[in-house]
Amino acid sequence: MLNFTIDSLLSDHIGDATNLSLWTSAALSAGVLAVLYYQLAAQKSDGFNHLPGIPLIGSWDFFTKRSDFVRLAIAANKNGGISKFKLLNHNVVVVTQEQGRRFFFGDKNLNFQEGYAVLWGGAPKVEDAVKRNQSQAEQRSYFNKRVISLLRRDRLGKIVPQLFKDLNNRMDTWPQSGRANPFDNIYRLVFQMTVRALALKELADSPAALEELSRLYWGVEKSTSATSVLLPWFPSRTRRNRKDITAELYQFLADPINKRKAEGRIEDDAAQFMIEQGDSTENMVTFVMAAIFAGIITTGMNICWLLLHVNANPEWSAKLQSEIQALLSEHSPDTTLPIHVRLSQIPIGVWEDSTPILDLMIQETIRVTINIPLLRRNVDSDVKLDGATVKKGDFMAYPLEAAHLDPENYADPMKWNPGRWEDPAEVEKHKAQLTFMGWGAGMHPCLGMRFAKLEMKFIAALYTSRFEYTRVDKHGAPVKGVPEPDLNDLYRASPKGGEVFFEYKPKMANGGAPGLP
Numbered sequence: 001m002l003n004f005t006i007d008s009l010l011s012d013h014i015g016d017a018t019n020l021s022l023w024t025s026a027a028l029s030a031g032v033l034a035v036l037y038y039q040l041a042a043q044k045s046d047g048f049n050h051l052p053g054i055p056l057i058g059s060w061d062f063f064t065k066r067s068d069f070v071r072l073a074i075a076a077n078k079n080g081g082i083s084k085f086k087l088l089n090h091n092v093v094v095v096t097q098e099q100g101r102r103f104f105f106g107d108k109n110l111n112f113q114e115g116y117a118v119l120w121g122g123a124p125k126v127e128d129a130v131k132r133n134q135s136q137a138e139q140r141s142y143f144n145k146r147v148i149s150l151l152r153r154d155r156l157g158k159i160v161p162q163l164f165k166d167l168n169n170r171m172d173t174w175p176q177s178g179r180a181n182p183f184d185n186i187y188r189l190v191f192q193m194t195v196r197a198l199a200l201k202e203l204a205d206s207p208a209a210l211e212e213l214s215r216l217y218w219g220v221e222k223s224t225s226a227t228s229v230l231l232p233w234f235p236s237r238t239r240r241n242r243k244d245i246t247a248e249l250y251q252f253l254a255d256p257i258n259k260r261k262a263e264g265r266i267e268d269d270a271a272q273f274m275i276e277q278g279d280s281t282e283n284m285v286t287f288v289m290a291a292i293f294a295g296i297i298t299t300g301m302n303i304c305w306l307l308l309h310v311n312a313n314p315e316w317s318a319k320l321q322s323e324i325q326a327l328l329s330e331h332s333p334d335t336t337l338p339i340h341v342r343l344s345q346i347p348i349g350v351w352e353d354s355t356p357i358l359d360l361m362i363q364e365t366i367r368v369t370i371n372i373p374l375l376r377r378n379v380d381s382d383v384k385l386d387g388a389t390v391k392k393g394d395f396m397a398y399p400l401e402a403a404h405l406d407p408e409n410y411a412d413p414m415k416w417n418p419g420r421w422e423d424p425a426e427v428e429k430h431k432a433q434l435t436f437m438g439w440g441a442g443m444h445p446c447l448g449m450r451f452a453k454l455e456m457k458f459i460a461a462l463y464t465s466r467f468e469y470t471r472v473d474k475h476g477a478p479v480k481g482v483p484e485p486d487l488n489d490l491y492r493a494s495p496k497g498g499e500v501f502f503e504y505k506p507k508m509a510n511g512g513a514p515g516l517p
């Protein structure tokens with residue numbers, strides 16, 4: 001089950017730290033017996049279901065195969081109790097049952113940012129580029145304040161036409177027909193929308209700048225390894241790469257901000273809003289880096305999966321098309337206009353409140369896709385939970401799949417069935433029992449939900465209006481049904497068993513060329 005070896009821990013250091021590797025191996029051998037003894041003793045008395053791990057190192061699979069690993073906890077906790085495992089010197093407690101999840105989402109002493117900073121690590125950290133005096137809590141509060149202001153309905157309403165224009169222009173750059181991987185080209189659409197809404201016009205307007213930003217951004221993610229996250233002080237090659245690329249990313253964002261400030265130029269975008277609030281360049285760069293991280297991954301993966309599922313379900317595909325047609329007839333009946341212009345004339349309030357089919361689809365897609373373990377750290381004092389003690393300093397994880405994919409909560413849980421959300425009583429039940437937490441719950445509900453839903457609705461509406469498509473493999477052979485998402489792939493939840501492509505061609509909506517500018 002566990003595929004850990006000491007080599008895998010040190011693999012990204014070999015070559016630049018051989019002496020350290022020898023030293024570490026010796027230390028490991030010396031500590032093994034003592035730790036084994038400690039673990040066996042602890043298993044009997046501390047009330048936790050202990051998950052497998054290697055003495056001293058812990059359960060490295062939490063980093064390399066996160067979903068497979070936490071499924072061990074879901075199985076172990078099925079008949080009660082909570083699980084625990086070690087990662088180096090950290091304890092991680094995994095709750096999966098109702099009492100545990102109520103505590104996880106509701107307790108104000110569980111720290112959100114510390115959980116992610118230590119146990120996730122893929123997001124770029126400004127501290128890798130410049131020295132900062134702000135505490136993590138201050139950074140978080142600044143970030144949340146700005147997100148809330150920037151994603152208000154009135155602000156977003158103003159940029160709807162630009163968002164549709166961006167989407168349409170980008171789709172115009174694709175070959176008229178062909179085969180494309182949605183986890184690549186649809187992600188790029190989300191990337192651009194995020195930069196448009198939460199960053200700088202200078203970048204959102206320039207395809208070359210967006211490409212570069214995306215390269216740097218994914219570069220940080222690629223230069224993240226378990227060791228660089230858990231042993232940040234360790235001078236590995238991965239760690240150096242990560243620092244270098246974060247510094248490049250920092251400068252790439254800081255330059256246009258500083259230039260605009262120096263010129264006194266005024267633009268109509270998120271950066272301008274922050275400049276007017278008197279924000280430092282350092283704070284603004286921190287914000288943009290975090291916004292891209294929060295903004296693209298979940299939205300990107302969900303819209304890709306939504307388009308896959310819709311395509312495999314003709315009944316829902318037809319419902320979606322009639323919803324869009326009804327909106328167009330009511331709010332933008334002039335069929336001579338290009339489709340993206342017509343869609344952009346639908347008022348934002350209608351997109352938000354009167355698109356029931358899209359809402360059902362989004363909810364169901366999130367249920368089957370957003371199943372990562374959420375993270376916290378207990379920073380206050382020891383807490384008794386389900387017969388065990390979560391100590392001050394312990395980390396906690398709650399795997400969303402424990403609720404979202406449990407057949408006791410959802411009949412036939414792997415089946416994508418938006419219809420299961422049609423009954424308002426069902427929706428209320430899941431809310432009350434915290435069995436749907438795709439947008440978070442309790443102390444940390446998602447602050448980007450409004451924007452994320454709009455992004456997914458806009459992409460779904462424009463893509464399905466402009467293109468006919470089918471699901472194929474990389475050779476062009478039809479793909480039957482929809483594969484399961486690989487939940488170990490935290491950044492894309494890409495399809496299990498190989499990539500799925502869309503074979504697409506233009507749809508002649510409106511009786512005219514749909515891509516007309």
Ligand code: HEM
Nearest residue numbers: 294295298299302374375438439440444445446447448452
């Ligand atoms: C489909 C898209 C999205 C989904 C499914 C989603 C889901 C979630 C979930 C489950 C949480 C709770 C995490 C936890 O409790 O550990 C969360 C929190 C959050 N999300 Fe989203 N999210 C999405 C898009 C976005 C976007 C576009 C933004 C804006 C940039 C955003 C900003 C945030 C923030 C700031 C928080 C943390 C709030 C806090 O610190 O209290 N999200 N999101």
